[in-house]
Amino acid sequence: MTEKIQAIVIKSTDRKEKDKNILLFSIEKGKCWATLKGVKGSGAKMKIAQNPFCFGEFLLENGKFGQIVTSFSSIETFHELSEDVEKYFEATSLLEIVNVVEFSSMPEQKAVFVLLLQALKTLCFKKVSQNYVLNKFLLELFKIYGFPIEYEKCSCCNARAIERIFFDYRNGELVCVNCKNFHSEELSKITFSALKILSDCTFDKLSTVRLAEGSELGLLRVLVRNFEARFEKNLKLIGVLS
Numbered sequence: 102m103t104e105k106i107q108a109i110v111i112k113s114t115d116r117k118e119k120d121k122n123i124l125l126f127s128i129e130k131g132k133c134w135a136t137l138k139g140v141k142g143s144g145a146k147m148k149i150a151q152n153p154f155c156f157g158e159f160l161l162e163n164g165k166f167g168q169i170v171t172s173f174s175s176i177e178t179f180h181e182l183s184e185d186v187e188k189y190f191e192a193t194s195l196l197e198i199v200n201v202v203e204f205s206s207m208p209e210q211k212a213v214f215v216l217l218l219q220a221l222k223t224l225c226f227k228k229v230s231q232n233y234v235l236n237k238f239l240l241e242l243f244k245i246y247g248f249p250i251e252y253e254k255c256s257c258c259n260a261r262a263i264e265r266i267f268f269d270y271r272n273g274e275l276v277c278v279n280c281k282n283f284h285s286e287e288l289s290k291i292t293f294s295a296l297k298i299l300s301d302c303t304f305d306k307l308s309t310v311r312l313a314e315g316s317e318l319g320l321l322r323v324l325v326r327n328f329e330a331r332f333e334k335n336l337k338l339i340g341v342l343s
């Protein structure tokens with residue numbers, strides 16, 4: 102049986118002397134492994150399909166040891182992401198997050214796919230400050246999985262216009278000083294401001310945003326910790342938070 106899917110390459114690993122295994126992410130199948138045969142040779146036709154970020158149309162066939170890519174045509178390679186070290190680490194972090202999450206439904210799978218594509222396009226083709234896309238990606242991911250971060254009021258007592266804001270890692274929500282607990286951490290003014298600005302901003306408008314210096318890293322630490330608490334998984338974001 103031959104199957105045609107539009108997928109993004111999440112990662113690749115060596116297999117035998119000349120083959121590569123690639124982890125593909127598509128709307129139809131979620132994440133699945135497939136083998137690229139003989140792609141390590143210099144003139145290999147599908148060589149490009151082993152590169153992370155690569156987005157294209159893959160024809161898959163069932164082989165003896167799993168699925169084999171029999172044909173590939175590129176839609177967008179995002180190769181510019183590999184040429185800029187800062188963008189590369191940020192884009193690799195997006196793929197690592199997708200690598201870690203699981204899907205419980207088709208709408209969830211589709212929403213994450215659309216989000217990843219949007220984030221990669223913004224990172225690749227727009228002039229956006231470092232780590233803004235990664236922060237925005239995490240904020241949107243939390244919404245897809247049903248735990249959006251509401252910043253208008255204390256999630257516990259509903260108080261508005263609160264002076265000191267705390268992030269409660271037990272449930273991924275914001276609380277006031279009266280409702281804070283052992284599992285909450287105070288957010289600095291600039292971190293909270295970055296959270297509000299990026300929550301309200303679309304990917305299209307990210308290039309017009311300027312956050313207070315350093316606040317994007319402060320926010321990223323909070324969002325990554327929240328991710329690990331919500332998904333019960335560790336994240337290794339190489340070159341970004343290390």
Ligand SMILES: [Zn+2]
Pocket residue numbers: 255256257258259260276277278279280
């Ligand atoms: Zn409260």
